[in-house]
Amino acid sequence: MSDNLREQLLVLPAYFQGHLVLTLIAMALGIVVSIPLGVWASQSERVKGPLLTVVSIIQTIPSVAILAMAVAALGGQIGLVPAISALVLYSMLPIVRNTVTGLETVPADVVEAARGIGMSSRQILVKVRIPLALPVIIAGIRTAAVWTVGLATLSTLVGATSFGNYIFTGLQTRNLLAVTVGSIAAATMAIVLDAMIGGMQWLAENRNQDVDSAKYRRVKAAVISIAALCVGVSGYTLLPNEEVDFVVGGKAFTEQYIIAGLVMAELQSAGFNVEQRVGMGTEVVYEATANNNVDVYLEYSGTVWANILQRDGNPGRERVFEEVVSHIEEVDNMGNVARLGFQNLYALAMRKDRAAELGVESIGDLAAVGRNLVAAGDLEFFGRPEWIAVRDSYGIEFREQLTFDTTLMYTAVNEGQVDVISAYTTDGRVAAFDLLLLEDPLNALPPYDGFLAASSRAMANPRFVEILSGLENQISDELMREANKIVDVDGGTVSEAVAFLQSQLN
């Protein structure tokens, strides 16, 4: 077994539990919310139309957006709660719709008989209509379960552990094996849950025939054992486990995974119990740290400058850093525990031969030729104020702007599919693909000092501050680029890059 595979399988139990708990809690809540809504809708045409419209519309909102909104609505809380909220919203459509359909298709003569023998509306609902609608309702739950297992992979983005951790980390660190393990695991879970609920559906459909047949008993036993296993595993997970001292957060790219790994290792070697939640978006992890849900993560001065302070222009590296630190300390109640020493600048990059062909050396040169070029940005770039500043300062307009996963973006520019990309200066792939970083004579892009932003809770712990402030100025641009290159270019794992950094420290 390769080291990589061993590393992936090591985290499988944790990811499996995380994913299962997310799915089961979301499904349970989804059922508890949706069936009563479906019953209500089936009793009133006035409710039915609007309700079905609303749950259908929820379904059309992109899942990542729902997750982000859930985090915002919950005041920056990350982890299980926003993830489950989003999954519950998504599970509603099939369950509500099938509940309505199921109740409406109960034979009229059975309902008339129930009324005729003196059942109240409530008794008719509970004793006759719901039991008869059950196979259809269960079919809705089955659809919802498969969707939920799939969507739960996105929970990683808001800091809830799931099989998505494999997929997102794998994509960002070019670890195809991790992506594969995550996908197979999620698919397997979906198949098993689908089979279990399918079994329930079969039982509900066939209970009017011979319930004593051998097949009926076999299916029943199988369904009960899978269900018991699911409940057992998730119950075990929900038991109070070891106290976590600190939560290390991170965004979704290689450098973030490496620094998160390094910080985690430093804290662990001091005897702290640390949990890692990486793969989040900037807004999410920033909010979470301000609210003490994450204790420390790698942030960049320019990111806060442009996105949180909403400033443009570049008054110089030191000015930007000072203003950013004073903002996070005074306004958002966070701290700077260590300025690491490297800068990871956003820059525009091109293949050298393509740049020479077009006569482009600086960003300013793009103003003349941009209309014929295709640009690609990472998932955030074209939405960020830095890009707006560059675009407006230089008057650039591209023929097309595409948004890519970072790894695929580098591949695209290297293969000539796009002309210009948003690059990071510490990215090992800039050197590996021999890309040209375009100069920024107008200083439209702010500086990006890497620093460890920490929660107020963590800053109050002297030991925490002591350990991590030891990283101050320890990681140069060179060193960071080397570490990134191990993962992005040489195909190593994040742990290997962390080990390399550790070996270079002190």
Place this chain on the structure above:
Amino acid sequence: MIRLQNVRKTYDGGANFAVADTSFQVEKGELLGLIGESGCGKTTTLKMINRLEEPSGGEIYVADENVLTQQPEALRRNIGYVFQGIGLFPHYTVAENVAAVPHLLQWPESRIQERCHKTLDMVGLPYDDYGSRMPTQLSGGQQQRIGVARALAAEPEVLLMDEPFGALDPITRAELQEEFKRIQNALDLTVIMVTHDMTEALLMADRIAVMKNGEVLQIGTPSELLNSPQHPYVQEIVEMPKRRADRLESLLEKPPGNERGAGDPA
């Protein structure tokens, strides 16, 4: 036992009456046939008695109690109800179907069991053989026997039947009609049976009420209706079975078929 007094039903605020000013009385142990074409108001009349439909006017008494002052569910639990759709609960066993009303009335379990055995015996489907079967495993005729057993389980004195044998094949229907008549006599049940089959009404009913356009045209014993119809429609509908029997007889008497069947009663 059952008394309707100027009962009316309108669905459009009085412009049209589905049932117009209807009054009649059914004595204890009597079976009244309520007959007429589709849409004549016979089913609406029946359903007003156990308040599956609310009357727009008039008064209805069952066992000298005004039904309109009673809680509808409680009223229905004390009145048996059988209809063409049968409407057995497909997710209940035969025994659970029969026990449905006693359960609603919260009888003690031992009494329910005893009653289930007795009722199923009465309809010729012994508990031990049929009690644990599901309705889908029964034939149409057997299902309607269970329908009757369910209606009788809580020992009602009054039974309302809406075309109870309408969906059955002729042989099963004749069998059930006879058996039901026997049960009715044995239990001294007061029954109103809606039907559009005059033969069925003539064979089973003590008295027949003929309805048309929401009104009762005539009410009387079968021989009263046959011998002194007071309305051309009554005459037409009452003579129908006889006309059909005569036609049948003439067909059977025709040559060359003189070997057998000719002398059988129609």
